[in-house]
Amino acid sequence: MHYIQAKTILSPKNGMNLYRGCSFGCIYCDSRSKCYQMTHAFEDIQVKENAIELLEAALKRKRTKCMIGTGSMTDPYIPIEHKLQHVRKTLMLVEKYGFGITLITKSSRVLRDLDLLKQINQQTKAVVQMTLTTYDEQLCRKIEPHASSTKERFETLKVLRDEGIPTIVWLCPILPFINDTKENLEGILNYCIEAKVKGILCFGMGLTLREGNREYFYEQLDKHFPTIKEKYIRTYGNQYSILSRNNNALMELFHSICEENQIMHDNRQIFDYLTTFEQKTNQQLSLFD
Numbered sequence: 001m002h003y004i005q006a007k008t009i010l011s012p013k014n015g016m017n018l019y020r021g022c023s024f025g026c027i028y029c030d031s032r033s034k035c036y037q038m039t040h041a042f043e044d045i046q047v048k049e050n051a052i053e054l055l056e057a058a059l060k061r062k063r064t065k066c067m068i069g070t071g072s073m074t075d076p077y078i079p080i081e082h083k084l085q086h087v088r089k090t091l092m093l094v095e096k097y098g099f100g101i102t103l104i105t106k107s108s109r110v111l112r113d114l115d116l117l118k119q120i121n122q123q124t125k126a127v128v129q130m131t132l133t134t135y136d137e138q139l140c141r142k143i144e145p146h147a148s149s150t151k152e153r154f155e156t157l158k159v160l161r162d163e164g165i166p167t168i169v170w171l172c173p174i175l176p177f178i179n180d181t182k183e184n185l186e187g188i189l190n191y192c193i194e195a196k197v198k199g200i201l202c203f204g205m206g207l208t209l210r211e212g213n214r215e216y217f218y219e220q221l222d223k224h225f226p227t228i229k230e231k232y233i234r235t236y237g238n239q240y241s242i243l244s245r246n247n248n249a250l251m252e253l254f255h256s257i258c259e260e261n262q263i264m265h266d267n268r269q270i271f272d273y274l275t276t277f278e279q280k281t282n283q284q285l286s287l288f289d
Contacts, residue, residue: 001045001080009054013275015069016055018086020046022074024106024147027220028173031073034212045080052089059097066277067125068094071104075147081109091116095123100277102127104170106147108156117165125278128160129201131170134179135187142224143175150191157195167197168270171254173207176235177228180205180244182253189257199264199273205250206243209236 009016021042022031032042040046048054059068068090070076076087087103091113094101101120103110110117110128120126130153134140140150148156160167169192174180185205192200209217221229236242244250258265264273 001047002040003047003049005050006048006054008058009048009051010058010068013069014066015072016051017073018048018051018070018076018090019074019078019080020048023078023080024075025145026106026147027143027224028175028207028213028217030208030210030213032213032216033210035210036073036212045074045078047080047084047086051086052093055090056093056097059093059099062099065099065124065279067100067102067127067275069102069104069274071129075105075107076103077105077107077109088113088116091120095120098123100124100126102129102168102274104129104131106131106144106153108148108152111156111159114159114163114165117160118163121165123280125166125280127166127168127198127274129168129170129274130157131172132188132191133171133173133175135184135191136179139179143179150188154191154195157191157197161196167195168274169197169200171200171202174205174244174250175207176205176242176244176246177231178225180246180250182246182250185250185253186257189254192263193257193261197263199270200254200258201267201270202251202254202265203267204243205247206241208241210240214238 020038021040021044022029023043023045070087070090081087091101095116105128117126117128132150132153134143134150137149137151157167171188218229221232255265264270
């Protein structure tokens with residue numbers, strides 16, 4: 001872990017990353033790609049020391065309320081968050097200044113901040129986005145070794161359901177020759193149905209590979225799934241976008257199950273929901289109205 005002084009915190013679309021790098025060790029992580037120009041080891045977490053001060057200044061300047069997002073490049077609930085509490089301080093500011101929040105995570109640690117999420121959600125919208133890729137717990141430990149297990153994430157989604165916090169699931173990536181099966185898809189979707197998630201984002205049954213994350217992914221395949229790397233090289237070469245041979249059948253099943261259970265599954269509709277600020281009114285009518 002090391003500290004830097006950041007110049008800005010919010011992107012033009014009001015997203016932010018409080019940390020850079022990650023310690024969850026997911027074998028497919030796109031954030032390892034060289035195009036992101038990370039100049040330090042991926043597991044050496046870069047902490048934006050002045051992030052909270054920058055965020056408060058940015059929120060004070062904003063004339064229009066909006067949704068604030070975090071977690072697109074680095075999971076906000078990596079272990080150092082337990083000590084530093086940058087995410088919790090962020091939520092406190094979001095609540096203080098009346099903004100909405102949406103965050104992406106693979107960690108049950110999000111429940112630590114349930115009190116703040118509920119406070120924000122009473123006034124506007126607090127949305128937790130949870131990534132689910134692998135129904136089988138043993139397989140999950142190989143693919144996402146230091147994140148919460150899929151079962152733990154499912155239990156977290158149920159708590160959020162019971163507390164009225166809306167949830168979106170990211171069903172990606174799905175790894176060809178590893179978890180691109182009907183059984184895996186149905187297991188995850190059954191979790192989503194029981195947890196009553198609002199929507200599921202899916203960009204096809206596959207993953208992306210480019211310089212940086214491809215090399216790490218192949219190293220992990222050699223370690224955990226001998227012979228699978230050769231299948232990737234033979235089938236896909238150096239393609240960026242990798243689709244499972246089972247993509248069409250699995251996507252048809254995905255859309256069918258979502259439709260049957262009234263789960264939002266149009267990506268554009270979900271992103272519109274995530275980025276739309278909603279001001280709730282909690283005023284009670286008087287007895288004389």
